[in-house]
Amino acid sequence: MLFEKKYLSWLFIFFGLVFALDNFNVLRLHWALYIILAGLLFLLVYFLKRELTFFLLPGVMLTVYGFLFMYCALSQWQNMSLLWPVLFLAPGLGFMLLYFLQKRETYFLVPGGLLLLFGLLFFLRRLTVIKYWPLLLMGIGIALLIRHHVTKT
Template sequence: MSRNNYSIGIVLIAVAIVLLFGKLGVFHFLGAMLWPLFILIPGVLLHLFYFNRVLPSVVLVPGGMLIIYALMFFFCNLFGWNSMSFLWPGFIFGIAVGLYELYMFDRQSERGLLTASIVLAVIAAAFLGLMLLFKIGIYLLALLLVLAGVFMIIRKPRAW
């Protein structure tokens, strides 16, 4: 009978700890911060299934996309969802990564996949550069003006 009491006591303590964690918001915090794992894990599993020769190479396209998107969502969870205003080209980049993986690991892939992935990656990089320029462009302009002013002050005049 005493073994049964120990088991019931351990179960009661575990239930109490779970209830306290729930009341303190631990599960809500973990759910709010770690939900991109539900996107990352299928992407990783698709890669594992391909590399273990369970699924064909076509699964690398959605696998690569899911991994990139999950990383973007983790970034937004950590630094705020207003980051998505300049991270949205990552959705295009995810497609580029998936196509590039298909080109790299499929022996019968055409060269058009490489071209498409490079074009999409360049488009994504251009859009990201534009978004960053719009977001921090004024700071870059101010920095350039300060550097130009310091250069003009420090340099030796040739002749006045």
């Protein structure tokens, strides 16, 4: 069986314990910490059993999003207008880790690279030098269409 029941059992026990401690005011956790803990737990399962690759991507995403949300919640959400490109970077990082930690399959590399590229471009879009990057995207699109049309005929 690819996914052993013992991992699911430990997930339920862990989250049950954390929620019980929070409900009985033994341990008060910020809501974003639950997202971080879930992500770290997914990553732990992946690193304990490497063939469970489907835990890596949500583990990375939840951990990064949890830290983003924790920071934004502590700073009154005013920085989210600048940090929203992290929403692209987190899955991009997850796909790239899948690519580098697994069999280097291009179906992980392409979406990972694109998401990282878009995240970085959205972060850098405020710089005047990079303000013309959408023209580059349109040029690439036009070149791909021309190439497709030429190879089709």
